[in-house]
Amino acid sequence: xxxxxxxxxxxxxxxxxxxxxxxxxxxxxxxxxxxxxxxxxxxxxxxxxxxxxxxxxxxxxxxxxxxxxxxxxxxxxxxxxxxxxxxxxxxxxxxxxxxxxxxxxxxxxxxxxxxxxxxxxxxxxxxxxxxxxxxxxxxxxxxxxxxxxxxxxxxxxxxxxxxxxxxxxxxxxxxxxxxxxxxxxxxxxxxxxxxxxxxxxxxxxxxxxxxxxxxxxxxxxxxxxxxxxxxxxxxxxxxxxxxxxxxxxxxxxxxxxxxxxxxxxxxxxxxxxxxxxxxxxxxxxxxxxxxxxxxxxxxxxxxxxxxxxxxxxxxxxxxxxxxxxxxxxxxxxxxxxxxxxxxxxxxxxxxxxxxxxxxxxxxxxxxxxxxxxxxxxxxxxxxxxxxxxxxxxxxxxxxxxxxxxxxxxxxxxxxxxxxxxxxxxxxxxxxxxxxxxxxxxxxxxxxxxxxxxxxxxxxxxxxxxxxxxxxxxxxxxxxxxxxxxxxxxxxxxxxxxxxxxxxxxxxxxxxxxxxxxxxxxxxxxxxxxxxxxxxxxxxxxxxxxxxxxxxxxxxxxxxxxxxxxxxxxxxxxxxxxxxxxxxxxxxxxxxxxxxxxxxxxxxxxxxxxxxxxxxxxxxxxxxxxxxxxxxxxxxxxxxxxxxxxxxxxxxxxxxxxxxxxxxxxxxxxxxxxxxxxxxxxxxx
Numbered sequence: 001x002x003x004x005x006x007x008x009x010x011x012x013x014x015x016x017x018x019x020x021x022x023x024x025x026x027x028x029x030x031x032x033x034x035x036x037x038x039x040x041x042x043x044x045x046x047x048x049x050x051x052x053x054x055x056x057x058x059x060x061x062x063x064x065x066x067x068x069x070x071x072x073x074x075x076x077x078x079x080x081x082x083x084x085x086x087x088x089x090x091x092x093x094x095x096x097x098x099x100x101x102x103x104x105x106x107x108x109x110x111x112x113x114x115x116x117x118x119x120x121x122x123x124x125x126x127x128x129x130x131x132x133x134x135x136x137x138x139x140x141x142x143x144x145x146x147x148x149x150x151x152x153x154x155x156x157x158x159x160x161x162x163x164x165x166x167x168x169x170x171x172x173x174x175x176x177x178x179x180x181x182x183x184x185x186x187x188x189x190x191x192x193x194x195x196x197x198x199x200x201x202x203x204x205x206x207x208x209x210x211x212x213x214x215x216x217x218x219x220x221x222x223x224x225x226x227x228x229x230x231x232x233x234x235x236x237x238x239x240x241x242x243x244x245x246x247x248x249x250x251x252x253x254x255x256x257x258x259x260x261x262x263x264x265x266x267x268x269x270x271x272x273x274x275x276x277x278x279x280x281x282x283x284x285x286x287x288x289x290x291x292x293x294x295x296x297x298x299x300x301x302x303x304x305x306x307x308x309x310x311x312x313x314x315x316x317x318x319x320x321x322x323x324x325x326x327x328x329x330x331x332x333x334x335x336x337x338x339x340x341x342x343x344x345x346x347x348x349x350x351x352x353x354x355x356x357x358x359x360x361x362x363x364x365x366x367x368x369x370x371x372x373x374x375x376x377x378x379x380x381x382x383x384x385x386x387x388x389x390x391x392x393x394x395x396x397x398x399x400x401x402x403x404x405x406x407x408x409x410x411x412x413x414x415x416x417x418x419x420x421x422x423x424x425x426x427x428x429x430x431x432x433x434x435x436x437x438x439x440x441x442x443x444x445x446x447x448x449x450x451x452x453x454x455x456x457x458x459x460x461x462x463x464x465x466x467x468x469x470x471x472x473x474x475x476x477x478x479x480x481x482x483x484x485x486x487x488x489x490x491x492x493x494x495x496x497x498x499x500x501x502x503x504x505x506x507x508x509x510x511x512x513x514x515x516x517x518x519x520x521x522x523x524x525x526x527x528x529x530x531x532x533x534x535x536x537x538x539x540x541x542x543x544x545x546x547x548x549x550x551x552x553x554x555x556x557x558x559x560x561x562x563x564x565x566x567x568x569x570x571x572x573x574x575x576x577x578x579x580x581x582x583x584x585x586x587x588x589x590x591x592x593x594x595x596x597x598x599x600x601x602x603x604x605x606x607x608x609x610x611x612x613x614x615x616x617x618x619x620x621x622x623x624x625x626x627x628x629x630x631x632x633x634x635x636x637x638x639x640x641x642x643x644x645x646x647x648x649x650x651x652x653x654x655x656x657x658x659x660x661x662x663x664x665x666x667x668x669x670x671x672x673x674x675x676x677x678x679x680x681x682x683x684x
Contacts, residue, residue, distance in 0.1 A: 044305060047339045050227075051303050051319035055332045058233055059321050062221055066326060067600045069193055070166045075566070076119045077166075077195035077208040085112035086130055086197045086206045089138040100136055101147030109139040109146065116210070126190060127174060127211035130197070133162060137178065138206065148180050158194060161207045166195040166600075170328030171214055171237030178209075189214045189243055218244035230316070230335035237328045238293060240286055242311075251312055284308040289320040289329050300324060307336040383407065384461055385453045387415050398427050403466060412466040413450060417459050428460065435462045437506055445497040445528045467529055469519030472587065476513065479673060481590040484623050486526070486669075489661035490518065491584050492652040493528025498580065499645035502573040509571060511579035512559040513586055525666035557599050558592040559583065562607045562636050574638040577648060581633025581641075584626075585611070588618040593634060610636070625655050 076082060085108065092103035103109060109130075116128050130139035135150035135158075150158075154177070161167055169192040174181040177192060190211035196204040214235070222233040222244055235243040246252060285304050292298035303319035310316045310333055317340075318333035382389045387404040393414070394401040404415040418431050439449040451463040472490065476482065482490070494516055501508060510532060521527045557565070561578035564571045585593045593611040596602035611634035615622040629651050635641050642648050 043340065043342050047317065048303055048305055048319075051317070051332055051334070051339075052301075054227060054231075054233070055301070055319045055321045055330055058222065058332070059323060059330055062218075062235075062323065062330065064599075065221055066168045067598075067603075070168055070195070070600060071565075071603065073193040073195040073208065073210055074166045076116060076210075077197045079115070079119055081115045082112065082119075082208065083197055083199065085115060086138070086208075087199065089130060090132060090205060093132060093134075093136060093138060098147065100138060104137065104139050104146030105143045109143070112139040113141055116208070125210045126213055127177075127192075127209075129178060129207075129209040129211075131158060131178075131207045131209060132205070145178065145180055148178065150178055154179055158207050158209075161194045161196050162204050164196055164204060166193070168193050168326050170235070170323070170326040171239075171241065171243055172327075174211070177211065189237060189241055191217045214243040215245045223247075227332070227334050228338050230314075230338050232310070232316075232331075232333045234331055235328050236286060236289070236331060238290070240290060243328060248312055255312070283310050283318075283333075285310075285318045285320055285331055285333065289322065289331070293322060293329075384415055384417065384455050385451060385463070387413060387451075387463055389415060399431070404463065413463045414466045415461055415463050417455060417461040420457075420459055431460055435460075440504060441497070441500055441506075443497045443500040445493040446500065446530050467517050467519045468521070469517045469527075469529070472513035472516045472518065472583065475518060476587060476590050481619060482587045483620055484588065484626055485656070485659040485661040486665075487584060487587040488626060488652050488655050488659070489526060490516070490528055490587060491580060492649060492656065494530055494580055494583065495645045495648045495652065497528070497530040498573075498576050499649060502576070502645055507571060507573055508576050508579075509564070510559075511576055511583060513583055516583065520670060525663055525670050526661070557602045557606065558594060560606060561638070563638060565603050565607055572638065573644065574641045577633050577641050577645065578635075578638075580645075580648065581611075581630045584630045585614045585634070588614050588620070588622055588626075588630075590619075591617070607636075623655065623659065625651070629655075 088108050089100070089103050089112065092108065093100035112130055113128055117124055125141070128139070128141045129137055129145070131150065132138055135155040137145045137148045137150075140146055157169075157177075169177075171189040172192060173189050177190075191214050192209060192211045194207050194209045197206040197208050199205050218235045222235070226233060226247060232247055233244075234246065237243055285308065288302060288304065292300065292302065301319070301321040303317070305317050307315040307317055310318075315336045316333040317336050318331055320329055320331045322329045384404070386407050388407055389402040389404050391403050392400055393403050399416055399418045402415045402417070404413045405411060406413060418428065435449060435452050438447070439452070447467070448465045449462055450465070452461070454460055494511065498508060498511070508530070511530070515530065515532045517529045517531060519527045519529055559579045559582040561571065561575040564575050582593055585591075593614075594602055594605040594609065596605055611631070613627055614630050615624075615627040629642075629648070633641055633648070642651070
């Protein structure tokens with residue numbers, strides 16, 4: 001039909017039926033308003049969710065960093081040289097007169113400080129104190145503090161440390177900490193970590209207290225997480241003081257809030273009253289956080305989505321969260337124009353469209369439907385190399401995994417593609433290393449890598465076998481502990497995979513229930529497959545050791561060997577055998593060998609507490625030989641564990657002769673419990 005004829009008919013319809021046309025326009029307008037309100041609310045909630053997610057993520061990162069720092073100071077405090085120096089200083093403190101202060105200022109005090117500096121292997125700590133139970137400063141970097149005695153209030157801060165705990169404090173200057181300072185550098189807030197110093201009998205004899213300027217510590221954590229062009233992440237204490245360096249330092253200097261040449265902005269008090277006419281230093285966000293802190297039942301996190309002025313006088317929205325255990329909070333702020341950019345564009349568009357909003361929305365809906373149909377068609381036809389991507393089956397922090405098939409062979413596969421937008425050079429190197437090392441392994445109990453390449457967009461990918469099965473974590477979590485025969489069968493498969501890897505000089509370093517699958521394959525049931533070689537360490541090359549050193553905190557604490565926590569760079573093949581024993585413990589007892597409320601407590605148990613016998617907690621009988629084998633794998637000292645994965649295989653083979661686990665028994669289990677097919681989702 002010609003366009004002129006169509007317009008003529010529409011005009012005639014509007015002339016002959018004005019009520020219907022008005023009703024249609026009203027309906028379109030109402031529909032437009034309804035869509036606008038819905039989209040507006042969704043965009044506001046999305047902005048709020050992004051703020052909450054960012055502050056929560058940064059809080060988790062900060063807590064992980066604190067755990068690592070506490071472990072470091074705890075390790076230094078237990079060093080024999082520190083203990084010996086502390087005992088000498090304590091002995092001097094027992095003498096009459098000013099002997100303690102003299103020793104503090106002399107060689108004994110200097111030796112303790114030098115030992116701590118040597119253990120740190122980085123820039124010197126701004127403040128180091130050794131404090132006895134009487135509150136006396138027995139050693140200090142600033143010798144003017146020698147002999148100072150803490151008052152009762154400050155001494156009480158260290159009571160938990162003398163009780164055996166290692167404590168992190170987020171913001172105190174030296175006067176607040178011990179009651180004396182020796183210069184203006186010491187007057188800025190610091191982060192403090194205090195750890196107990198124990199004698200040979202395990203009794204706490206003193207406290208090692210280390211402080212670093214807060215802005216130096218926090219700024220390094222927050223710098224990489226800043227949001228967009230205006231996003232700011234900073235730490236603040238209960239007094240409203242800013243604890244981390246601002247990304248807008250030049251603006252602060254121009255405003256006169258910070259003097260040029262100062263090393264930090266710690267003098268900016270976000271809660272400080274200001275003279276009339278001057279820019280306020282406090283913000284509504286900090287005021288809300290401090291008000292919540294003042295109430296015992298107050299919330300410990302929140303957000304402000306109505307724009308307010310930040311400490312620069314710029315309209316922003318933000319979110320906050322208190323870390324009560326450590327005495328400080330974390331705030332995230334971003335300019336409202338950046339946070340709500342989609343919303344502002346939407347409002348301008350609706351103002352311009354006016355009465356035509358109904359038609360515009362109709363056209364938008366039609367366009368969206370067409371775009372969605374095109375996306376579906378594109379997705380169905382999407383190919384990566386020789387593989388057709390059928391559906392996404394898993395997503396991690398830096399990668400996606402798709403169920404796929406070979407274009408010609410039609411073989412089912414799983415394709416893992418890394419996301420370039422969120423991956424840094426280290427992640428790409430780790431991905432390449434994972435493919436390269438895993439592809440060298442040919443053991444039937446190791447997941448097989450088929451192919452490797454890049455997508456048309458330049459994203460690295462590799463294709464691997466698609467597994468029909470369940471992880472050990474899923475099986476035990478859903479169906480409870482395994483019996484001894486099946487457990488021995490599973491451990492035999494894992495040990496077989498590790499045996500080949502160890503012979504090639506590779507250490508897996510992340511053996512855990514979630515990284516092992518039991519599969520149905522070629523008529524066989526309970527086929528063991530070891531997954532995820534993202535943390536593999538190649539002991540044959542220096543480059544790999546450099547990369548894994550940077551990844552030293554990765555892994556699952558419940559299944560990490562003690563040496564991986566204390567000396568990550570020294571992890572060897574017997575570290576994998578420890579993890580193997582921990583997996584065996586989990587299969588029989590439906591729980592790992594150690595359980596705790598925090599990673600720090602869990603790490604302490606792994607390092608110091610003897611593992612229980614699995615026979616003492618397993619609900620079903622455990623053969624003595626299997627019980628003993630798992631106990632040997634869980635020994636604290638690597639030298640007391642089995643010498644190799646091959647030795648573990650020999651022990652398990654002997655055990656399986658006495659209590660075999662057959663394919664018939666496995667088939668019966670799968671016939672009853674089934675389980676939907678699951679891919680090898682390696683998305684770390």
